[in-house]
Amino acid sequence: MPVRSSRRRPLALAAAVATATTIGATALALTGATSAAAAEVPLSGYELTWGIKQSYRSYVTGMAAGTFTATAGASQAADNGAFTFTDGAGTYDSTAHTLALGFQGALKIESKLHGFDITLTDVRFDSATAEITADVTKSGTTTQDVPLADVTVTRAMTDMETKLTKEAADVLGSAGYEGAAGDPLTLTQTTQTQSPTPTATASDSASPSSTPSATASESASPSASASASPSASTTASPSATATEPATAGAIADGTLGWGVKESFRTYVVGTVAKGEITASGGATQASGNGAFTFPDATGAYDTEAATLSAAFEGAVNFKGHEANGEYGLDLTLSDLKVSLAKGKGKLTADVTSLGEKSEDVVLADLKASSAALTVTDDVIEADDVTATLTEAGAKAFGGFYTVGTALDPVDLAVAVTDDATLPTGGGSASPSTGGSGTGTGTGSGTTGGTGTTGSTTGGTGALASTGSDTPVAALGAAAALTAAAGAGTVFAMRRRRTQA
Known part of the structure; x- marks a missing residue:
């Protein structure tokens, strides 16, 4: 050739679309x-x-x-x-x-x-x-x-x-x-799955050539500790652990701080979706269209096995693209749960989209900075846990973002005793830079939110457009609305590339 x-x-x-035509779970509208x-x-x-x-x-x-x-x-x-x-x-x-x-x-x-x-x-x-x-x-x-x-x-x-x-x-x-x-x-x-870094488990196991005299806490080789717990708290002396307090039990309380995704929050309350975000059931949103806090954790933990499973109260609703009293976007996340095992885990939620509910949807894969779970002042904390969108999560968001997209990090704090004091801040006290607006958090009709149960409306912003934030599966929705709207502005776009 x-x-x-x-x-x-x-x-x-088309330069503009008057109303949001229903074309899917989260229809887009083009304005200006x-x-x-x-x-x-x-x-x-x-x-x-x-x-x-x-x-x-x-x-x-x-x-x-x-x-x-x-x-x-x-x-x-x-x-x-x-x-x-x-x-x-x-x-x-x-x-x-x-x-x-x-x-x-x-x-x-x-x-x-x-x-x-x-x-x-x-x-x-x-x-x-x-x-x-x-x-x-x-x-x-x-x-x-x-x-x-x-x-x-x-x-x-x-x-x-x-x-x-x-x-x-x-x-x-x-x-x-x-x-x-x-x-x-x-x-x-096509997405690339990141392989675990070689150093992720290097500190958890000793070389086969490790000296036989190493203590149980210094060696994780199968021959040295086949029946021992993988926790570093195992010692060479059986009597040393006999008097130690329990390292496993029920979670007494706790909070989950998570913003879902900043660009998504910005989009919902921005000039395209012109929507609102409502936290309810005990959940709160930080001011400035910030992250959410889900309270009243229940579940179980085991620091020796480095496992934790917690469920949280509260819900958050994202609503936008209103036309004649109906919404093209109406998404609720509730009954959030987090599970961790040696630093890796899942975040799940019940997802209700346009009235249809799916339970226990795995929204994100989690990875903590440490494989260990440590109790300090009767509280276990895991901050800035990375969250990556799963295939089920991408479907739950109507294809708004691609599989593997980085979501907002997760902050986790759980109490292991009834009288423990949970840390303040986290999701409820860290305002996001996304969105704008001010107001007071009174009931369900607030603007901007102040960390109380209520909704965030107004603000500025648009759909994320760079890097992994590009909502690949959502790109065509605007074009579908464009086709329905008819003719519009003519512009030039690169159409060809050099090819032999």
């Missing part, structure tokens, strides 16, 4: 969209899966006795399945909440019996125009950016409906394909 240079072409994008030139964020590491049309694949390999050959990064699923194009790269417009991606891979469709030889390359997906395009080589002639299908863009960006275009009908060789339903289209971002 001849070498082509980068070029630009105009794309239409401006030039995308200053808001493009580079994206990479995406895959696009689309089968064109199942009946067409059956025709090619059946009646036409033809073949599909996927190369250069593309692949086809078994049993004449759908095609996947890899290494997607492009840009995300953080102002318009749209993305444009180009993918690697080539697909050759050939039938000597019926006399056709078609190759698709440079497959592209654009959420602003809601279409999939490709360069098409047919009968030795290459046509660039052929629109193959219109896409019904959804927030999840999985199994999106497609409708074949007139151009696709021409490429596939049958006028009957024009306007026909194509195979569903799925766009995903």
Whole structure:
């Protein structure tokens, strides 16, 4: 294929959307969209899966006795399945909440019996125009950016409906394909799972060559302490532990400090969602649209085994995109639970989205800075525990953020006796920089919040737009609203990349 240079072409994008059309659990609305030139964020590491049309694949390999050959990064699923194009790269417009991606891979469709030889390359997906395009080589002639299908863009960006275009009908060789339903289209971002650092367990075990005379507290080799507790509190003298107080028992009280995600809080109360955040059932929110504190912990702990399981009271509701008294975003997290085992664990919650409740959803994977649990003044604390969004968590947020996204850190404090004094501060006393607004915390109609049960409204901000905060699965929702709204401002977006 001849070498082509980068070029630009105009794309239409609605400048504003009057109301939030219902397109999913957390529909987006575009208000006051401006030039995308200053808001493009580079994206990479995406895959696009689309089968064109199942009946067409059956025709090619059946009646036409033809073949599909996927190369250069593309692949086809078994049993004449759908095609996947890899290494997607492009840009995300953080102002318009749209993305444009180009993918690697080539697909050759050939039938000597019926006399056709078609190759698709440079497959592209654009959420602003809601279409999939490709360069098409047919009968030795290459046509660039052929629109193959219109896409019904959804927030999840999985199994999106497609409708074949007139151009696709021409490429596939049958006028009957024009306007026909194509195979569903799925766009995903491939994520890398971080491997545990080599030093994470280095201090927990001794080298096999450790001296046999090492005490139980200095060696964790299986031969030295097969029946011993993994805790460092084990000593060489059995009588030393006989008089020690219990290291396991029930949790008497405790608090969980967690902000969910600062950019999400900012988005909810900002100028796009124009919503509110309400803490209830004993939960509180710090002033300035800050983090939340969930109280009244119950559960159990074991410092020798370095395990802890705690459940907390309270709930927090995120609500936005109101139209005619109904909300496109209405998400409640309640019955939060934290479990830790040697520094790693889970954060779960009951999730109610638009009236539908799912219990014990694992929202985040947790990792503490230390594998040990230490009781000080009858309190166990674990601060700045990292929280990473799980697959179930991503679904719970309607695909608002991708799997592996860093959430706000978790601060945990539990009392092991009834008369212990819990530390103040944490989630309830650390105002977030997200959002704005002032007011008093009286009841459920507050503005800004002051650490009391109530709601946060107003403020400024927009959907997170950089790094891992880019809400990949949510990008298409704005485009779907744009398509429903009709014509709008014309702007230029980079459409091509240099390719041989």
